[in-house]
Amino acid sequence: MAAVTVGPPPARRRGRRHLPVWHVLWIIVAGAYFLVPIISLVQFSFGGLVNGHSAGFHWYATVFADPNFRSSFWLSVQIAIETVVLSNLLLIPTTFWIHLRLPRLRPVMDFVSVLPFVVPPIVLIVGLIPFLTPFTFLYSRPEVLAFIYVVFALPFLYRSLDAGLRAINLRTLAEASANCGGSTWSTLVRVVLPNLRSAVIVGSFLTVAIAMGEFTISSLLSFNTFPVYLFNIGQTTGNEAAALSVISLLLTWALMVSLYLVGRGGRTTAQVAATR
Amino acid sequence: MARIELRGLHKQFGGGVVALDRLDLEVASGEFVSLLGPSGCGKTTALRIVAGFEYPDEGEVLVDGADVLHLPASRRNMGMVFQSYSLFPNMSAKSNVEYPLRIRRQPRAERDRRARDLLGLVGLAKQVDRYPHQLSGGQQQRVALARALAHEPGVLLLDEPLSALDAKVRVQLREEVRRIQLELGITTLYVTHDQEEALSISDRVAVMSEGRVEQVGTPAEVYVRPRTAFVASFVGTVNRLEARVVSSVERTVRCGEVVLTVGADVFDHSDGTSVALYLRPEDVGLRTTLNGDGDNGLPGRVRSVTFLGPVTRVGVDCGLGALVADVSSETALGLSLDQPVSVVVDSARLRTIAAG
Numbered sequence: 001m002a003a004v005t006v007g008p009p010p011a012r013r014r015g016r017r018h019l020p021v022w023h024v025l026w027i028i029v030a031g032a033y034f035l036v037p038i039i040s041l042v043q044f045s046f047g048g049l050v051n052g053h054s055a056g057f058h059w060y061a062t063v064f065a066d067p068n069f070r071s072s073f074w075l076s077v078q079i080a081i082e083t084v085v086l087s088n089l090l091l092i093p094t095t096f097w098i099h100l101r102l103p104r105l106r107p108v109m110d111f112v113s114v115l116p117f118v119v120p121p122i123v124l125i126v127g128l129i130p131f132l133t134p135f136t137f138l139y140s141r142p143e144v145l146a147f148i149y150v151v152f153a154l155p156f157l158y159r160s161l162d163a164g165l166r167a168i169n170l171r172t173l174a175e176a177s178a179n180c181g182g183s184t185w186s187t188l189v190r191v192v193l194p195n196l197r198s199a200v201i202v203g204s205f206l207t208v209a210i211a212m213g214e215f216t217i218s219s220l221l222s223f224n225t226f227p228v229y230l231f232n233i234g235q236t237t238g239n240e241a242a243a244l245s246v247i248s249l250l251l252t253w254a255l256m257v258s259l260y261l262v263g264r265g266g267r268t269t270a271q272v273a274a275t276r
Numbered sequence: 277m278a279r280i281e282l283r284g285l286h287k288q289f290g291g292g293v294v295a296l297d298r299l300d301l302e303v304a305s306g307e308f309v310s311l312l313g314p315s316g317c318g319k320t321t322a323l324r325i326v327a328g329f330e331y332p333d334e335g336e337v338l339v340d341g342a343d344v345l346h347l348p349a350s351r352r353n354m355g356m357v358f359q360s361y362s363l364f365p366n367m368s369a370k371s372n373v374e375y376p377l378r379i380r381r382q383p384r385a386e387r388d389r390r391a392r393d394l395l396g397l398v399g400l401a402k403q404v405d406r407y408p409h410q411l412s413g414g415q416q417q418r419v420a421l422a423r424a425l426a427h428e429p430g431v432l433l434l435d436e437p438l439s440a441l442d443a444k445v446r447v448q449l450r451e452e453v454r455r456i457q458l459e460l461g462i463t464t465l466y467v468t469h470d471q472e473e474a475l476s477i478s479d480r481v482a483v484m485s486e487g488r489v490e491q492v493g494t495p496a497e498v499y500v501r502p503r504t505a506f507v508a509s510f511v512g513t514v515n516r517l518e519a520r521v522v523s524s525v526e527r528t529v530r531c532g533e534v535v536l537t538v539g540a541d542v543f544d545h546s547d548g549t550s551v552a553l554y555l556r557p558e559d560v561g562l563r564t565t566l567n568g569d570g571d572n573g574l575p576g577r578v579r580s581v582t583f584l585g586p587v588t589r590v591g592v593d594c595g596l597g598a599l600v601a602d603v604s605s606e607t608a609l610g611l612s613l614d615q616p617v618s619v620v621v622d623s624a625r626l627r628t629i630a631a632g
Contacts, residue, residue, distance in 0.1 A: 168365065169361075169362070172358055172360050172362045173362060175362070176356070176358060176363075176423075178349040179350070179355065179356040180375050180379055180427065181350050181351070181376050181380060183350060186379060190364075190378075191366075194366035195364075195365055195366050
């Protein structure tokens with residue numbers, strides 16, 4: 001009786017798998033869609049002539065030498081830090097309490113947390129200005145932006161914390177802590193927060209990204225934050241604006257890499273779940 | 277060690293579900309009492325009320341005579357082991373055990389010594405630096421036990437701590453729980469639905485049903501002398517036969533055409549009343565020689581033979597219904613399906629409970 005062979009011959013099985021031409025073409029088109037503008041931007045940031053010579057890093061040097069760059073960048077960093085601190089102070093205890101004691105409020109929080117996506121920033125600020133006007137001491141200070149950005153950061157930070165709390169067996173951990181003599185504060189600080197490290201860091205990075213990149217409100221309230229400065233430079237010197245954009249992109253990518261490293265370094269959800 | 281009294285505990289959840297129905301129970305100092313019952317009988321609710329995680333609608337929880345209901349869980353000085361793994365994932369085994377001592381601001385050296393001692397007591401001296409995700413389920417529950425004992429609580433509460441473990445680990449760990457309890461002499465309240473677990477490690481067992489304690493007694497009392505139909509049927513395997521009292525003086529009952537004499541049990545049924553007879557499989561003997569001469573012999577036929585290891589469970593149809601008998605596996609070798617047998621009942625072991 002003849003032997004029956006099932007499946008491709010071994011040599012072919014070991015051979016490289018070839019992607020269909022259309023798949024390769026599609027990947028190239030998609031890659032080009034994102035890469036061409038970036039490459040053009042980088043090229044433009046090195047473009048033009050300065051004193052008859054190629055510009056090289058001239059526009060970057062100009063950016064870093066400009067005191068307005070440093071002040072606007074530092075202002076945005078300060079506001080970002082304030083936003084992160086405020087958002088976490090507000091949302092960590094709130095989310096913890098809702099998960100532990102008021103789970104019925106979770107759908108309400110889910111709804112509230114998506115509102116900043118629905119309400120455009122221009123609408124929000126037009127509504128906020130009459131409210132803020134009487135509070136001159138706040139209205140005139142850039143810190144007011146941090147209070148406003150907390151609202152924009154809400155969906156990102158809340159979702160991140162919510163997912164983090166869902167991944168741990170909060171009720172049992174809180175009861176175990178109480179049984180050991182721990183107060184609610186001890187439970188939050190010593191038991192829950194360390195297990196929310198990744199969620200807090202991820203949410204905070206996203207908050208930083210929002211605070212560093214927000215233009216509409218800071219422009220309308222006449223604060224010279226980094227995005228406003230970038231816009232103003234773009235109105236006058238195209239190459240310098242391109243250099244600024246490249247710096248901005250590099251900062252964003254650095255943030256993304258940090259996110260990835262933090263996520264890898266932190267405890268995974270599977271590890272947490274395995275201890276349930 | 278502390279003495280616990282539960283007095284008239286009543287708890288009703290939303291939707292009218294009565295979790296506890298005037299529950300009374302006393303646990304003596306240093307005693308190991310198990311709350312045994314099916315799912316939903318209220319045993320975990322009772323334990324959580326003692327721990328301070330639930331509050332009763334009515335009733336009292338006294339520890340050494342003092343009502344503790346007004347105290348939050350964190351101030352009741354009780355140690356608890358939970359059903360689900362409750363170790364803090366961010367802490368090593370040692371840090372978990374040290375946690376109650378850190379809360380009490382004990383010196384670092386004292387915390388370290390106590391945590392190592394307790395982890396040694398539960399057999400994890402070499403795993404002190406492991407994190408929960410690096411430990412097996414059984415090891416995690418050992419750490420949880422060590423943590424529950426770290427602050428030297430007056431009462432140890434265990435809420436089905438072994439239910440998530442495999443059978444072999446469960447048996448090992450329950451023996452260790454008992455060994456440690458005896459060594460420390462700590463008052464212990466243990467919740468389980470596993471009758472074998474409850475019977476094997478407890479000083480007394482409280483069998484619960486529908487929020488009430490049906491019977492409290494030593495494991496032997498509960499098993500051998502069940503007071504209610506529920507206890508008889510829930511604890512162990514049991515044969516139930518319908519019968520009618522012939523003579524309350526002579527303690528005889530008629531079961532079909534056979535008159536049986538009931539043993540030394542409390543017999544407070546009047547003549548002519550319907551009763552249920554309860555009989556453990558190991559108290560049913562089988563004879564293959566049919567003389568029809570025994571007072572308690574019932575004619576029957578073998579309907580099933582199930583090998584269980586040391587014993588074989590034989591199902592017999594004796595005309596009054598299906599009975600099961602546990603006979604030694606060696607004896608059972610000679611049995612075959614449909615074989616006529618005589619069912620011999622140990623009258624001293626017959627329990628009568630008024631038919632409900």
